[in-house]
Amino acid sequence: xxxxPTPGKATINNYLGGIEVKVPAxxxxxxxxxxxxxxLGWFFGEVIAxxxxxxxxxxxxxxxxxxxxxxxTAGGALVFLVLAWMIAGQEIIKTDSGILxxxxxxxxxxxxxxxxxxxxxxxxxxxxxxxxxxxxLASRPAWRGGALxxxxxxxxxxxxxxxxxxxxxxxxxxxxxxxxFQAINFGDVAM
Numbered sequence: 001x002x003x004x005p006t007p008g009k010a011t012i013n014n015y016l017g018g019i020e021v022k023v024p025a026x027x028x029x030x031x032x033x034x035x036x037x038x039x040l041g042w043f044f045g046e047v048i049a050x051x052x053x054x055x056x057x058x059x060x061x062x063x064x065x066x067x068x069x070x071x072x073t074a075g076g077a078l079v080f081l082v083l084a085w086m087i088a089g090q091e092i093i094k095t096d097s098g099i100l101x102x103x104x105x106x107x108x109x110x111x112x113x114x115x116x117x118x119x120x121x122x123x124x125x126x127x128x129x130x131x132x133x134x135x136x137l138a139s140r141p142a143w144r145g146g147a148l149x150x151x152x153x154x155x156x157x158x159x160x161x162x163x164x165x166x167x168x169x170x171x172x173x174x175x176x177x178x179x180x181f182q183a184i185n186f187g188d189v190a191m
Contacts, residue, residue, distance in 0.1 A: 008167040010160075012174050018095035019178050021171060025089030026162035035083045042076045081106065091146075091161055093171075095180040102159045115152055117180050122187040123150040125168050126158055148172070150185070 010023045049072060053065040084106045092103040092110075100120060103112040126149040145158025147168035160168055175181045 008170060009163060010167060010171065012171070014174075014178070017097065018180055019093075019174055020095075021093040021160075021174070023091040023093070023160055023163060025085050025091070027086055032083065032086050035079060035086075039076070039079065039083065042072075042079070046072060046076065091159065093159065095175070095178060098180060100180075102157075113157075115150075115157065117185060119152055120181075120185045121151040123148070123175065123181070123185050124172065124187070125149075125165055 010021050013020045013022075046069070049065060049069050053062060053069065056062050056065060085104075089104065089106045092101075092105060094101045094103075095117065098117050100115045100117050101112055102115070103110050105111075126145065126147055146161040147163040147165060148160040148171060149156055149158045151157075160171060163171070172186070176186065
């Protein structure tokens with residue numbers, strides 16, 4: 001049986017001003033289920049600690065419970081945000097008016113960074129060197145910030161989290177065809 005080519009995860013939309021790419025967050029259903037069950041235990045711990053705080057009259061114990069509840073709540077909120085990212089998150093990559101905008105969005109929450117396209121250099125694939133013996137997870141694009149990268153001043157920006165290398169190449173070609181990027185952005189010409 002011949003394998004069929006897999007469709008990409010990203011949606012690429014060309015519009016008058018530029019390109020908009022939407023990349024859904026990587027979804028690992030085993031992790032989503034585990035974290036969801038863990039959140040139930042976390043909530044149970046939160047309720048127990050809150051009820052102990054309400055019943056406790058000794059000031060030292062109340063101070064400890066306040067600090068514990070604050071840290072416990074902050075940790076739970078962070079884990080909930082990661083869970084929400086895995087379920088409903090997306091990365092939005094947009095070019096418009098000489099700006100590359102990279103956003104991470106979960107529901108209506110959105111974090112955005114903007115970069116001057118004229119300052120971008122060496123836009124390309126985030127190369128992965130895999131340790132074939134151990135299959136080192138730290139070498140995978142998902143653990144290294146994404147399938148694409150570029151140099152911006154003295155730092156390297158990584159994005160397009162969760163894409164396969166082949167789909168990242170498709171995005172590079174879409175950027176090359178667009179009107180905002182030049183050969184110098186890809187390192188195709190000497191400076």
